[in-house]
Amino acid sequence: MPAFAPPGEFTTRPTLEGTFGMVASTHWLASSTAQSVLERGGNAFDAAVAGAFVLHVVEPHLNGPGGDMTGLFATAEEPGRPVVLMGQGAAPAAATPEHYRAEGLDLVPGAGALAAAVPAAVDAWLLLLQEHGTWEVADVLEYAIGYAEDGHPVLPRVCQQIAAVAELFTAHWPTSAARWMPAGRVPRPGELITDPGYVRVLRELIAAGEAVGQDVPDPRVARVAAARTEWRTGRVADEAAEFAATVHRHSDGADHAGVITAADFAGASASFEEATTFTFRGYTIAKTGPWGQGPVLLQTLAILEGLPDDHLDPSTELGAHTVLEALKLAYADRDTYYGDAVDVDLSVLLSEEYAAERRALIGQRASLEFRPGHLAGATGAAPPLRTAAEQAARSDRDPVSAGGGEPSVPAARGAAGPAQEAPAEQSSAVTGDPGADADGIVRGDTCHLDVVDRWGNMISATPSGGWLQSSPTIPGLGFCLGTRLQMTWLDEHSPSALTPGRRPRTTLTPTLVLQDGAPVLALGSPGGDQQDQWQLLLILRLLVGGWTPQAAIDAPALHSTAIAGSFWPRTWEPGGAVVEDRLGEEVISGLERRGHRVTRAGDWALGRLSCVVRDPATGVLRAAANPRGAQGYAVGR
Numbered sequence: 001m002p003a004f005a006p007p008g009e010f011t012t013r014p015t016l017e018g019t020f021g022m023v024a025s026t027h028w029l030a031s032s033t034a035q036s037v038l039e040r041g042g043n044a045f046d047a048a049v050a051g052a053f054v055l056h057v058v059e060p061h062l063n064g065p066g067g068d069m070t071g072l073f074a075t076a077e078e079p080g081r082p083v084v085l086m087g088q089g090a091a092p093a094a095a096t097p098e099h100y101r102a103e104g105l106d107l108v109p110g111a112g113a114l115a116a117a118v119p120a121a122v123d124a125w126l127l128l129l130q131e132h133g134t135w136e137v138a139d140v141l142e143y144a145i146g147y148a149e150d151g152h153p154v155l156p157r158v159c160q161q162i163a164a165v166a167e168l169f170t171a172h173w174p175t176s177a178a179r180w181m182p183a184g185r186v187p188r189p190g191e192l193i194t195d196p197g198y199v200r201v202l203r204e205l206i207a208a209g210e211a212v213g214q215d216v217p218d219p220r221v222a223r224v225a226a227a228r229t230e231w232r233t234g235r236v237a238d239e240a241a242e243f244a245a246t247v248h249r250h251s252d253g254a255d256h257a258g259v260i261t262a263a264d265f266a267g268a269s270a271s272f273e274e275a276t277t278f279t280f281r282g283y284t285i286a287k288t289g290p291w292g293q294g295p296v297l298l299q300t301l302a303i304l305e306g307l308p309d310d311h312l313d314p315s316t317e318l319g320a321h322t323v324l325e326a327l328k329l330a331y332a333d334r335d336t337y338y339g340d341a342v343d344v345d346l347s348v349l350l351s352e353e354y355a356a357e358r359r360a361l362i363g364q365r366a367s368l369e370f371r372p373g374h375l376a377g378a379t380g381a382a383p384p385l386r387t388a389a390e391q392a393a394r395s396d397r398d399p400v401s402a403g404g405g406e407p408s409v410p411a412a413r414g415a416a417g418p419a420q421e422a423p424a425e426q427s428s429a430v431t432g433d434p435g436a437d438a439d440g441i442v443r444g445d446t447c448h449l450d451v452v453d454r455w456g457n458m459i460s461a462t463p464s465g466g467w468l469q470s471s472p473t474i475p476g477l478g479f480c481l482g483t484r485l486q487m488t489w490l491d492e493h494s495p496s497a498l499t500p501g502r503r504p505r506t507t508l509t510p511t512l513v514l515q516d517g518a519p520v521l522a523l524g525s526p527g528g529d530q531q532d533q534w535q536l537l538l539i540l541r542l543l544v545g546g547w548t549p550q551a552a553i554d555a556p557a558l559h560s561t562a563i564a565g566s567f568w569p570r571t572w573e574p575g576g577a578v579v580e581d582r583l584g585e586e587v588i589s590g591l592e593r594r595g596h597r598v599t600r601a602g603d604w605a606l607g608r609l610s611c612v613v614r615d616p617a618t619g620v621l622r623a624a625a626n627p628r629g630a631q632g633y634a635v636g637r
Helices: 028-039 044-058 097-102 121-132 137-150 156-164 166-171 174-180 196-210 219-233 235-244 262-266 295-305 317-337 352-359 388-394 424-430 528-544 549-554 585-593
Strands: 016-018 021-025 068-074 083-087 271-274 276-280 283-287 449-453 458-464 511-515 518-524 558-560 576-579 597-600 610-614 621-625 633-636
Touching: 016 021, 016 633, 021 028, 021 044, 021 610, 021 621, 028 044, 028 137, 028 449, 028 633, 044 068, 044 121, 044 137, 044 196, 044 449, 044 458, 068 121, 068 511, 068 518, 083 121, 083 458, 121 137, 121 219, 121 271, 137 196, 137 219, 156 166, 166 174, 196 219, 196 235, 219 235, 219 262, 235 262, 276 295, 283 295, 295 317, 295 352, 295 528, 317 352, 317 528, 317 558, 317 585, 449 518, 449 610, 449 621, 458 511, 458 518, 511 528, 518 528, 528 549, 528 558, 549 610, 549 621, 576 585, 585 597, 610 633
Parallel strands: 576 597
Antiparallel strands: 016 621, 021 449, 021 633, 068 083, 068 458, 083 271, 276 283, 283 511, 449 458, 511 518, 518 610, 558 576, 610 621, 621 633
16 A cells, blocks of 8 residues: 555646646746747746746736745756745844834834835846846846736736725825726726836836947846846835835834835845755755745654655645644744844754654644744744734734735635635635735735746746735835835844844745756745645655645645744734645544644635656656646646
């Protein structure tokens, strides 16, 4: 008998196979754009950049130019070296805990310019194009300009998101109302919408490079570099800083001014970093460093590595319980030790000895405790642990509806099928897209994009932030600033404390997998604190269970909510677990008997995974994408 249960015959769509190029993303227009670049001779990095700028336009409820991104890639020239594309901006110079507490805050707001880190996504994509792409800025931006200038059919979920915050827009954020409700109403699904402000920004990036002469060593690279300089020091920086300084409503229900300045923009720059890696079942798993949550997946795999395969099948009671308990242990370390410029020793954190200590804590019943490990010499601080009810009782203001990030606890139980539209009141629960949760908070979410080309270049990237409900729209730019600083604490002793010049501990966490010194799998998902949890399920089903990519993505998902939430209002649920009903009554009842406090989310509710695969021996490429919500697509040939 196999250690993993077989996936069954049903999959929502086939795993794509070919040899030319493969793309998977959270929107079909981004996937098709990236594939078009491959067809026109571009490489995987050209394709990813073009697709990413399209995502700014067609998924404005999930990301924007004012947000952030992280990526992991490997080149055909250095296939064994996974590299992090770091597009997470830092806190502005004036973003100090003292200032925020003086504003009457005990948490960084989930919406409003006080929550804005310096936008770094655009600079990161241009850095990738500059160093590893082959196309001109004008060529990769052509697709996004077309959709922003000529219009694109607006998604139902964008309309749902605008409707959820329409009162906020009209009462407090008039520039957002003018941008998203130009006729005084919420747009209708399928209606063509445009973004002339962003068109102007993109054309200015192109124009910045037109003055570059042919006498420089590499004119194309110089033109991309000029576009990066324009983004960081030109009109975008000036107008964004000036507008953010105006007083406006934040998610705590009070009015504040932002602190970001043009100097913060000018001093920020995306970068490349070495990946953090761990070997699991003969595969090298690559993630970000502990300035992001990436190592939490590696820690979980280290705990699971010492267990037999039959303990790792998330489709069984034993496997689901084991996975949930291992995740809680890894996330407790994340919340206690991770942060930018921390002193945590990853060689200890991922060591066999430490993993064995943590593994020994997994019992037959669900733990209701917060249990970080002890790391000698590391500075750690446990976060405040408040349930949703406790946090609500602390507020003496009426918070606005906007704020918070990727949904964790579904608002309503639903069973929408994989290719059906979820009802509006179930959007956050059923699809993983933004929507109003049970607490009334309208949350943002994230995009994802994976590309592999015929030469062996591969990238996994997760753009996010700058959602349309993040903060008021900047009139001359057509977009708003992001809210990633809500992932910091106002406790100076925390390793993820709000600190000028330091990055918030982002949840953006793409994954690259290598075997025998070559990239074989790029994957990721939206979902905030759930991103690594859902990716873990995919990795286990692919690498241990031997399932096909599409079957592994289609399979029932689950995640823990017994972790300190990264998004405002930053709550946790001891013993909480959210599952798709398709996991089966026997498994779900077994989890409840073990003490898990289970929320049943519906049949097709959790995870928006996608992936691309390459077999180095044959050159065969594969791709698969999430069917939930009928939006993600894989394309290729």
